[in-house]
Amino acid sequence: MSTPYELVGRSRQKQRTRNDLIAAARELIAQGGAPPTVEEAAAAASISRTTAYRYFPNQKALLVAAHPETEIASLLPPDAGDDVEDRLRTVITSLVTLIIESEPQQRTMLRLSLEPGTTPNELPLRKGRAIGWIEDALEPLRPRLTDDGVHRLAVAIRATVGIESLVWLTDVAGLPREQAAQLMRWSAEGLLRHALADGTWQL
Incomplete structure (x- = not known):
């Protein structure tokens, strides 16, 4: 090397x-x-x-x-506690803030990730860091949903929170960024509540 x-x-x-x-x-x-x-x-x-x-x-x-530095292992504070709704709200708020504050770089990386020939994990957007942060927020649910269920829920939440969602909500739906951010947080919390009410998480 x-x-x-x-x-x-x-x-x-x-x-x-x-x-x-x-x-x-x-x-x-x-x-x-x-x-x-x-x-x-x-x-x-x-x-x-x-x-x-x-x-x-x-x-x-x-x-x-x-691209913005995203090597941090968790978006949760040390005293996050075990309330999964509070944990997820904290992580999603931090994630949405990061995306909006670095939006130009995020958009550039999104364009690169869509280029033909780009391989998985080659670019920051494809490394699954956000999924790891969301799984960290959902950690208290592992005994109830299993490891696979937590991962599936994290993937579902990530699908509603990211630069891809922000681009669609602002450029296509025409929402102001503040409303787009609110909608991403609302979607994430809605998916969590559905999983809690259902008792399982199957895709």
């Missing part, structure tokens, strides 16, 4: 250069329009094109790096 360019030699300076390219890409994405190329990010960061390609060999690699 080859060592990333920024980890060889003057690593601190190279990390700063890499961060400058990512910051420039994020700024260009926030301005709207087509996703920035490596050349455009390099120009915005006052970095030579040749140098930029040493860090990001193609546009997709740059855009993936510019």
Whole structure:
């Protein structure tokens, strides 16, 4: 396995250069329009094109790096408690806030994820992080719904909460973002209540 360019030699300076390219890409994405190329990010960061390609060999690699950090394991506070409705409400509120605050980057990643030839888990939107966060919220239900039932419910909730849902609700249904966010939270809570009332969760 080859060592990333920024980890060889003057690593601190190279990390700063890499961060400058990512910051420039994020700024260009926030301005709207087509996703920035490596050349455009390099120009915005006052970095030579040749140098930029040493860090990001193609546009997709740059855009993936510019996606918001989502490596956190949980969206719940340490004192979340066992009330599953409160837990889910907390997670969904945080998730919706994250999506709206980083909407330009989220939309860019959604476009990339729909490109032909993109393989599963290649991009952040396909790594299932949100499902993991939702399963964490549903943890108290495992004895009742089983592991499979919790996963199925988390998948169902994820289908109603995400950049895909936000795009449809705002661009197609024409809702303001505040109403779209409220509807996503309402849908998630509705699915949970259905599962609790039914006693099982089968798809």
